[in-house]
Amino acid sequence: MDITAVDRGANVLVTGGAGYIGAVVVGLLLQDGYRVRVLDNLSCGGNALLTYFQNPHFELAYGDIRNRKDLRSALENVDAVIHLAAVVGDPACRKYPELAVAVNKQGSEELCRAAVEKQVRRFVFASTCSNYGKMPDPDGYVDETSPLNPVSLYAELKVGFENYLLGLGLDDFCPTCLRFATAYGLSPRPRFDLTVNEFTRDLLLNRPLEIYGEQFWRPYCHTGDLARACIMVLKAPRPAVAYQAFNVGDNAENYRKRDLVELILERLPNRRENVTYVHRDEDPRDYRVNFDKISEVLGFSVSRTVADGIAEIIFAIGSGLIRNPDDEYFINR
Ligand SMILES: NC(=O)c1ccc[n+]([C@@H]2O[C@H](COP(=O)([O-])OP(=O)(O)OC[C@H]3O[C@@H](n4cnc5c(N)ncnc54)[C@H](O)[C@@H]3O)[C@@H](O)[C@H]2O)c1
Numbered sequence: 001m002d003i004t005a006v007d008r009g010a011n012v013l014v015t016g017g018a019g020y021i022g023a024v025v026v027g028l029l030l031q032d033g034y035r036v037r038v039l040d041n042l043s044c045g046g047n048a049l050l051t052y053f054q055n056p057h058f059e060l061a062y063g064d065i066r067n068r069k070d071l072r073s074a075l076e077n078v079d080a081v082i083h084l085a086a087v088v089g090d091p092a093c094r095k096y097p098e099l100a101v102a103v104n105k106q107g108s109e110e111l112c113r114a115a116v117e118k119q120v121r122r123f124v125f126a127s128t129c130s131n132y133g134k135m136p137d138p139d140g141y142v143d144e145t146s147p148l149n150p151v152s153l154y155a156e157l158k159v160g161f162e163n164y165l166l167g168l169g170l171d172d173f174c175p176t177c178l179r180f181a182t183a184y185g186l187s188p189r190p191r192f193d194l195t196v197n198e199f200t201r202d203l204l205l206n207r208p209l210e211i212y213g214e215q216f217w218r219p220y221c222h223t224g225d226l227a228r229a230c231i232m233v234l235k236a237p238r239p240a241v242a243y244q245a246f247n248v249g250d251n252a253e254n255y256r257k258r259d260l261v262e263l264i265l266e267r268l269p270n271r272r273e274n275v276t277y278v279h280r281d282e283d284p285r286d287y288r289v290n291f292d293k294i295s296e297v298l299g300f301s302v303s304r305t306v307a308d309g310i311a312e313i314i315f316a317i318g319s320g321l322i323r324n325p326d327d328e329y330f331i332n333r
Contacts, residue, residue, distance in 0.1 A: 006080040006122050006234040008033030013078045013120075015039045015065055015111065016085030021126065021180070023048035023188040024227040025082055030055050032231060037061050039074040040085065045329055048188035065107035071114040080122035081115050082230050083108065089193070089332050090130075093154040104157035109164055116173055122241075123175040124233050127162050129219055129247055130155045131179060132287040141254075141290040144179075144245050151284040166243050174242040176233045180226050181219035181249030181289065185309040186316055192330040196220055196260060196306055200313040201325045203264050203271040213280040214258040217288040221249040222304040232298045246294040250302040254288040263307050267314055 006012070012029055016022040017038030026049070029036045035057045038049060041064040052058040063070030065085050075081075086104050087093050093100040108125075115123055132142045133149030150156040165175040184196035192201050195218070202209045229248045233241050255263075261275055294300040316322045322330075 005237060009035070010079040010234075011035045011037065011077055012234070013037050013039060013061075013074055013081045015081065015083045016126075018042055018046050018048050018189065019044060019084060019088070020187050020189050020191045021183055021223050021226050022084045024223045025084070025230050026052060026058070027188070028224070028227050028231055030057055037074060037078065039063055039065065039070065044189065044332070047329065051188065065111050066102055068110060068114070071111055072118075075114055075118045075120065078115075078118065078120055080124070080234050081111070081120055082124045082126075082234075083111060084126045086126070088154075090152040090154045092332050093152065093157070095333070097153055100153055100157060104154075105160055108161045112165060112168075112175075116168075116170060119172070121174060122234055123165070123173065124230050125161065125165055125175065125177045126230075127158045127177045127179045127245070128155065129179045129181050129249070129287060129289050130285060131159050131162070132289065134284055134286045135217075135288060138286070141251070141288050143290040144247060144293050162245060166245065169243075174238050176241045176243075177245040178226075178229055178233065179245060179247045181221035181247070181253065183223050183226055184220050184306060184313075185222040185224065185304065186312050187223045190316070190322065190325075190330055191332060192325050193332050195257065196309055197313050199260055200264050200310050201317060203268050203274055204314055204317055205325075206271065207274065209261075209275050210278055211257050211261060211275060212278045213283040214261070214277045215256050216283045216286040217254050217256055218285070219247075219249040219254045219287070219289040219291075220306050220309075221253060221302060222309055225302045225304060228303075229294065229298075229300055232300055236298055240297050244297075246297070247289050247291050248294060248300070249289060249291045251291050253302060253306060255306060260306065264310050266307075267310055
């Protein structure tokens with residue numbers, strides 16, 4: 001049984017490396033001395049990767065996780081896989097359900113089988129805290145032992161692949177599921193269809209903002225911290241992470257939508273009248289998440305908070321670093 005961690009100098013395949021979180025993972029891996037290959041079909045374009053072409057330790061394997069040939073060549077000499085490629089989010093999976101099943105279930109399983117065949121040592125899967133659906137106790141927290149209650153095709157497929165991976169039981173394979181909190185903040189491919197970034201953009205640009213279900217809870221985490229968690233799993237001793245699921249985020253970073261709005265208004269106080277709340281008594285997703293496990297087992301803590309992310313987005317748009325945040329490149333449809 002291989003108990004060695006995958007550390008600097010190792011070859012890491014990042015699927016979905018051209019995406020919002022993936023492009024940050026690639027940057028941190030390169031910075032840390034890893035050799036990185038990205039497998040991506042560039043469905044959102046590839047601008048996020050342009051800067052990495054100068055680095056001799058970076059390689060793009062343009063291809064699709066549904067294509068066996070692409071998988072085999074992308075997995076050549078790979079020590080670890082960080083699997084982020086997916087049809088991402090409830091709206092995209094609702095709109096393209098067949099594609100979502102083909103990529104998020106069949107493609108992911110095919111990738112995993114090919115990785116086992118090629119004796120890849122570590123496999124990190126980007127799952128989601130939305131697997132929890134609605135927390136049973138409205139005053140409590142859910143943790144990794146809580147029942148999963150997916151309420152969308154997106155989450156159903158995430159839970160399905162988690163079960164597949166964690167049920168493999170192969171001694172010489174080391175899969176880990178990371179249940180990411182909702183991401184915010186900058187990246188080489190920022191997304192403005194996610195709550196913190198979207199609300200901040202809209203209020204900064206002086207648009208009206210309608211908030212539905214302002215009282216429901218969700219956890220949030222900066223792209224850079226999510227990316228760091230992936231790398232911490234590669235470096236951790238095998239017994240700590242093999243066949244484990246970890247929530248990725250911070251107990252103090254659970255917010256209701258109205259809390260997010262208040263944080264943005266602290267920065268943009270004259271936008272209060274732009275906000276209207278549309279009350280909803282029911283939301284199938286309402287989860288406040290406990291993150292003790294990743295802190296205790298891996299020593300993970302977040303380096304940034306939602307307030308930092310709001311400041312970052314205000315700066316990026318206000319300074320012209322991002323000229324047109326409405327560009328379709330920034331939105332997952
Ligand atoms: N962003 C979040 O808030 C969040 C929260 C929880 C979990 N996650 C998970 O993290 C991962 C990354 O999310 P993101 O926000 O960076 O998404 P993203 O849409 O920005 O990136 C996804 C990347 O996957 C690529 N891709 C899609 N289908 C592919 C295929 N068939 N073959 C090869 N490449 C393909 C896309 O081209 C894109 O570059 C996803 O698995 C997502 O479900 C994200």
